[in-house]
Each structure stands twice: as structure tokens, then as C-alpha cells.
Amino acid sequence: MTATTATPGDLSVWDRVRGYSPSSRHLPVLATLALFVGMFGAGGIRYEGFADPQVVLTLFVDNAFLIVLAVGMTFVILTGGIDLSVGSVVALSTMIAASTLEAGWPPAAAMAAVLLAGTALGTLMGLVIHYFDIQPFIATLAGMFLARGLCYLISVDSIPIRDDTFFAIAAHQFTLPGGYFITPTVLVALAAVALAAYVLHRTRFGRTVYAIGGSESSAMLMGLRVARTKVGVYAISGFCAALAGLLFSLYTLSGYSLHALGMELDAIAAVVIGGTLLTGGRGLVVGSMLGVLVLGTIQTFISFDGTLSSWWTKIVIGSLVLVFVVIQRVMTRRQP
Amino acid sequence: MRKVLAHQLVWPTTALAVLLLVNVIATPTFFDIRMQDGHLYGSLIDILRNGAPVLLVALGMTLVIATRGIDLSVGAVAAISGAVACVYIAGSPEQGAASTAIVACSIALAVCVGLGLWNGFLVSVLGIQPIIATLVLMTAGRGLAMLVTDGQITTVNNDAFKRIGAGFVLTVPLSIVIALGVFCLAALVTRRTALGMLIESVGINPEASRLAGVRSRTIIWTVYVFGAFCAGVAGLMIASNTSAADANSAGLWIELDAILAVVIGGTSLAGGRFSLSGMLVGALFITTLATTIPTIGIPAETNYLFKAVVVIVVCLIQSPKARAALWVRRTAPLAGRATA
Numbered sequence: 001m002t003a004t005t006a007t008p009g010d011l012s013v014w015d016r017v018r019g020y021s022p023s024s025r026h027l028p029v030l031a032t033l034a035l036f037v038g039m040f041g042a043g044g045i046r047y048e049g050f051a052d053p054q055v056v057l058t059l060f061v062d063n064a065f066l067i068v069l070a071v072g073m074t075f076v077i078l079t080g081g082i083d084l085s086v087g088s089v090v091a092l093s094t095m096i097a098a099s100t101l102e103a104g105w106p107p108a109a110a111m112a113a114v115l116l117a118g119t120a121l122g123t124l125m126g127l128v129i130h131y132f133d134i135q136p137f138i139a140t141l142a143g144m145f146l147a148r149g150l151c152y153l154i155s156v157d158s159i160p161i162r163d164d165t166f167f168a169i170a171a172h173q174f175t176l177p178g179g180y181f182i183t184p185t186v187l188v189a190l191a192a193v194a195l196a197a198y199v200l201h202r203t204r205f206g207r208t209v210y211a212i213g214g215s216e217s218s219a220m221l222m223g224l225r226v227a228r229t230k231v232g233v234y235a236i237s238g239f240c241a242a243l244a245g246l247l248f249s250l251y252t253l254s255g256y257s258l259h260a261l262g263m264e265l266d267a268i269a270a271v272v273i274g275g276t277l278l279t280g281g282r283g284l285v286v287g288s289m290l291g292v293l294v295l296g297t298i299q300t301f302i303s304f305d306g307t308l309s310s311w312w313t314k315i316v317i318g319s320l321v322l323v324f325v326v327i328q329r330v331m332t333r334r335q336p
Numbered sequence: 337m338r339k340v341l342a343h344q345l346v347w348p349t350t351a352l353a354v355l356l357l358v359n360v361i362a363t364p365t366f367f368d369i370r371m372q373d374g375h376l377y378g379s380l381i382d383i384l385r386n387g388a389p390v391l392l393v394a395l396g397m398t399l400v401i402a403t404r405g406i407d408l409s410v411g412a413v414a415a416i417s418g419a420v421a422c423v424y425i426a427g428s429p430e431q432g433a434a435s436t437a438i439v440a441c442s443i444a445l446a447v448c449v450g451l452g453l454w455n456g457f458l459v460s461v462l463g464i465q466p467i468i469a470t471l472v473l474m475t476a477g478r479g480l481a482m483l484v485t486d487g488q489i490t491t492v493n494n495d496a497f498k499r500i501g502a503g504f505v506l507t508v509p510l511s512i513v514i515a516l517g518v519f520c521l522a523a524l525v526t527r528r529t530a531l532g533m534l535i536e537s538v539g540i541n542p543e544a545s546r547l548a549g550v551r552s553r554t555i556i557w558t559v560y561v562f563g564a565f566c567a568g569v570a571g572l573m574i575a576s577n578t579s580a581a582d583a584n585s586a587g588l589w590i591e592l593d594a595i596l597a598v599v600i601g602g603t604s605l606a607g608g609r610f611s612l613s614g615m616l617v618g619a620l621f622i623t624t625l626a627t628t629i630p631t632i633g634i635p636a637e638t639n640y641l642f643k644a645v646v647v648i649v650v651c652l653i654q655s656p657k658a659r660a661a662l663w664v665r666r667t668a669p670l671a672g673r674a675t676a
Binding site for chain 1: 406458462463464465467468469471472473474475476477478479480482483486487583592595596599605606635637638639640641642643644645647648651652655656657658661
């Protein structure tokens with residue numbers, strides 16, 4: 001597939017541009033990028049004010065928590081697993097944050113408690129999955145029920161967050177040149193993406209994640225640390241879900257047991273649309289971020305249009321997942 | 337004794353018995369069944385009636401899981417089924433007529449069979465992983481149901497339709513009769529003919545089955561259609577029980593309850609074997625649990641917590657690795673021989 005067989009010195013710039021074909025690893029992500037740009041272009045032509053850079057920034061602002069969630073999910077799916085618990089962990093995180101703040105904890109301690117709880121739950125699921133050989137689907141399903149149940153144990157009602165620090169962070173805006181703005185949550189989300197990309201591509205842990213997704217038994221025979229990595233990805237996913245829960249509580253300034261219902265499906269859809277193979281072993285974390293942006297664009301599209309009903313979001317997301325899965329299937333069939 | 341303990345139905349049945357015992361201790365009149373106006377009433381009847389949709393969905397799910405698949409879309413299919421039936425009845429000129437209800441149910445079930453064909457096509461022809469293939473319909477399905485009902489909760493007024501979920505036949509609630517009827521039919525067809533064995537062989541190895549002359553593709557396709565059909569009937573029951581189609585919350589999480597029922601019943605998610613009687617016990621367990629928790633004075637919302645504990649305990653008991661670990665610890669002197 002690569003066009004670098006001839007010595008590069010003999011080629012003109014045009015030849016190089018014409019001969020460029022992206023490696024198959026990057027192809028799905030490029031497809032997602034093209035989809036995102038295409039949707040945005042279509043929106044810009046159809047609706048006034050759609051092509052404004054602030055609309056793009058607002059996509060990040062509104063979906064910061066989903067980006068963080070998708071980052072964690074990418075790790076799990078790359079190993080060939082799945083994590084259904086993340087939506088419930090987001091709800092649990094908002095509940096822990098709201099109730100600890102209500103009890104008078106300092107904000108830093110509340111945040112630490114949230115992150116610790118999420119990571120602990122993720123680690124627990126990872127241990128059960130690896131050491132007791134229980135399918136990720138079932139183990140994380142139990143985690144999902146557990147987290148939702150714990151939410152109700154804390155409180156059945158919604159708890160408002162009245163902490164000054166949380167208010168300050170939620171209201172803070174960074175002004176960019178040109179009068180545009182972003183929120184601190186966007187920076188957290190982007191940092192999570194950058195850190196995840198670094199870990200996946202520049203560390204031994206990241207390489208092992210891809211190896212397990214390719215073939216777990218081969219990874220085991222190669223002497224890679226399969227156990228540590230497999231438990232690790234679920235811990236990362238739990239941590240990301242807790243972080244996403246913090247961002248979500250900043251976004252809504254409340255804790256509620258019914259927050260983030262079905263958000264795990266959005267996260268999984270974003271990862272799939274981002275071009276990560278659900279059987280594991282292939283995919284980029286940047287793709288998942290683009291996947292979230294595509295989902296966000298669909299919602300922006302519908303809110304700009306005004307005549308389309310909200311349920312079209314679900315139908316379009318479902319169709320996009322279908323298209324991407326079928327394309328993946330065709331591509332993996334061609335190159336086994 | 338060990339043989340008895342090793343039987344796959346022992347643990348689920350014990351759990352169900354314990355749960356019923358807890359109920360009797362909490363409310364001594366729990367087992368009472370009384371006759372009123374020629375209808376049976378009582379806690380046990382309520383459990384069976386509330387459990388009928390879960391039982392139906394779990395029935396289809398058992399066969400799907402036996403082929404090493406999974407069907408996440410059943411909740412959405414149930415919502416679509418109820419939506420189609422209610423919208424048809426609401427829009428027909430003779431809203432109250434029995435014929436309208438029959439036509440409405442037929443259309444709804446036909447739509448569900450179509451959705452099952454779609455799932456089966458994605459899985460068996462395109463070869464997409466079942467989780468993902470059915471995830472498509474799970475996400476899009478509720479949107480489709482809302483498209484059908486136009487985002488409204490469509491209420492209907494039709495006595496014949498109301499009977500599916502709330503009616504009685506020969507003193508017994510009709511929904512129980514329907515669910516048990518479909519259950520017996522499925523049990524008969526899978527266990528008295530070769531079909532059950534063929535489904536299991538496809539679950540163990542689709543390719544080897546195909547080479548041995550089993551039509552794996554057709555069988556996989558069929559179980560998804562059957563799963564969607566069962567979900568459709570369950571959706572009709574849910575809609576009929578309230579005489580309304582709620583696209584958002586009808587059958588919400590029913591797929592998870594169904595999968596839970598199947599797993600508790602001892603059917604492995606890895607496919608290759610299934611137990612319909614185990615599934616029946618599992619489905620009864622799930623619905624009894626939902627009834628028990630408010631009965632013993634715990635808020636109904638903590639239901640989830642108990643479900644989580646049950647899933648973990650049941651899975652650990654069934655996991656060979658966990659069993660081995662526990663066994664070694666309990667009989668430490670024999671550990672060497674047991675693991676050798």
C-alpha cells in the first residue's frame with residue numbers, strides 16, 4: 001500500500017502528493033475527519049452562522065465529558081473488551097461530588113474521592129474479568145448496575161452543587177483571539193486525548209494494549225504483561241469515566257442518579273465512528289475524539305434546523321455506526 | 337451429593353427458593369392466591385404476570401446466545417412493536433373493534449420479524465459481531481419508535497388489545513398463558529427435534545457445522561428472527577398493559593434483564609449450550625427480586641445494587657477459574673491433587 005518503494009530524491013513534489021496513500025492504519029480516522037469536515041461544510045452552506053469557529057469550539061465545550069469517556073473506552077475496545085459501566089460511573093461521580101461537597105468536604109478532596117472511586121471500580125472489574133475469566137460484557141454490566149445502585153443509595157433525589165470553587169471553574173472562560181472562548185473542561189479533555197495518544201504510541205503499556213487486541217494468547221506467549229495491562233485498561237476506563245463525571249457535574253452543577261442514562265452507548269458509538277476496530281488491535285484515540293465531534297455535529301445540525309425532531313439524532317447515530325461497521329468489515333475481509 | 341451440586345439448575349433454583357423464603361418471612365400471606373370475580377389474584381400471580389415480557393424476551397435471547405450471539409436490540413424492538421400497534425389502533429376508524437386489534441398486532445409482529453431479518457442479515461451474511469450489529473438497532477430503534485409515535489405517548493382505547501396484557505383466560509392472566517405457551521412451543525421444537533442440537537453445534541463452531549452439512553447461516557438468521565418476534569410479543573404486552581405506547585421507556589433495559597436471566601440460568605455467553613428451564617428459573621428470579629426489594633422495606637431503586645451482586649455471585653459460581661480458586665482454598669491439603 002505504501003508508495004515509498006522508489007527513492008524519494010527522484011520524485012518531484014507533485015509525484016509525491018499524487019503518490020501519497022495513507023497507511024491503512026490511518027484510513028478510518030481520515031474517513032471520520034472527512035465526514036466531520038463534510039458535515040460541517042454542509043451545515044455551513046445550509047444554515048447561517050453554522051460555519052462560525054465558535055460553533056466548533058462549542059462542540060468541544062458541550063462534549064468535553066464525552067471526549068474523556070470515549071478516550072477511556074478506546075483503551076478497553078483496543079484490547080477487544082467493552083465497558084458498559086461508564087455511563088453509570090459518570091452518574092455515580094456526580095453523586096459523590098455533590099454529596100461530599102454538601103457534607104462540607106473541600107473541593108479538592110471531593111474531586112480526589114470521585115477519581116479514586118471510579119478508578120477503584122474499574123480496577124475491580126478488570127480483576128474480575130482477567131482472573132475469573134468472566135466476559136467483559138457481563139462483568140461491566142454488573143459494574144453498571146452496581147454504580148447505578150450506589151447512586152440511589154446515596155440519594156434518590158437530585159443534589160445541587162453550591163460550592164464556590166466548582167462555580168468558579170464552571171463559569172471560567174478562556175478568551176481566544178477573535179473573541180472566541182473555551183472552558184477549562186475543554187483543556188482537560190484535550191489533555192486527556194494527548195496523554196492517551198502518548199501512552200498508546202510511546203510506551204510499553206500502549207504497545208501491549210494493541211498486542212492484546214491483536215491476539216491475547218500471542219501476547220501472552222510473547223511474555224508481555226497481559227494481566228497487568230488488561231486490568232490497567234479497565235482502571236483507565238474507570239478513571240476516565242470518573243473524570244468525565246467531574247466534567248459533567250461542572251456542566252450541570254448537580255448530582256443525580258438519572259444523569260448520563262445510556263451515555264455508554266454514545267461513547268461506544270463515538271469510538272466505532274472514530275474507526276476503532278471492535279475486535280480490538282486497531283484504532284487511534286484521535287479518531288474517538290473525531291467520533292464525538294461527529295455526534296456533536298449531528299446535534300448541532302438538528303438544533304440549527306429547528307424543524308427536525310430530536311429523535312433523528314438517534315437514527316442518524318445508528319446509521320453512522322452501521323455504515324462504519326460495514327466498511328470496517330469489508331476492509332478487514334480484504335486484508336486478513 | 338456432588339453430582340446434585342454440579343447440576344446447573346441447583347444454584348439458580350436455590351437462589352429463587354431463598355428469595356421466596358425471604359418474602360414469606362416478610363409477608364406471611366405471600367403465597368396466598370385468592371379467587372376474585374373469577375380471576376386469580378395474589379403476589380405469585382403478579383410476579384408471573386410482570387415477568388411474562390422478560391420471560392419472552394429471555395426465551396429468544398437464550399437461543400441467540402446459544403449460537404454465540406447476543407441481541408441488544410430487543411428493548412428497542414419491543415418499543416417499536418408497541419408503537420406500531422398503538423399508532424395503528426389510534427389511527428383506524430373503528431378504534432374499539434377486535435378486528436382492529438388483531439390487524440394492529442399482526443402488523444406490529446410483521447415489523448418485528450422484519451427487524452429480526454435485518455439483525456440476522458447483519459450477523460449471518462455480513463458477518464458483523466452480534467454485539468455491534470444489534471447495537472445499531474438498539475441506538476436507532478428508539479429513534480424509530482419515536483418517529484412512529486411522533487414523540488408522543490400514544491394512548492388507545494381498545495378492549496381486545498387491552499386483554500393481551502391485562503386480560504384473563506380461564507381465571508389465569510392471558511399474558512402468563514401466552515408466555516408459557518411460546519415457552520413450551522420453543523422447548524418442544526428445540527428439544528424434541530434436532531433443531532436444538534443444531535443450534536448448539538453452530539454455537540460451538542459455525543464453520544465446522546457448515547462443513548458437516550448444517551445450514552449455519554439459516555439457523556443463525558432464524559434465531560435472530562425468533563428473538564425479535566418474542567420481543568415484539570413482549571412489546572405488545574407492555575403496551576397493552578398500560579393501553580399506551582411510550583417509545584422512550586417501554587422495554588427499557590429489558591435486554592439486560594433478559595441477558596441476566598439467561599446467564600443466571602446457566603447458559604454460557606460463549607455459546608454452544610443452552611438451558612430453557614434454567615432461563616425460566618432465571619427470569620422468575622429477576623422478577624421476584626424486583627418484587628422482593630420493596631416488600632422487605634428497601635427502596636425499590638436499590639434493585640440495581642442487588643442485581644449487580646447476583647450477577648457477580650452467579651458468574652463467579654459458574655466460572656471454572658473462580659470455582660477452582662475457592663475449592664483449593666477450602667480443601668487446602670488436597671490442593672496438590674486437585675490442581676495436578
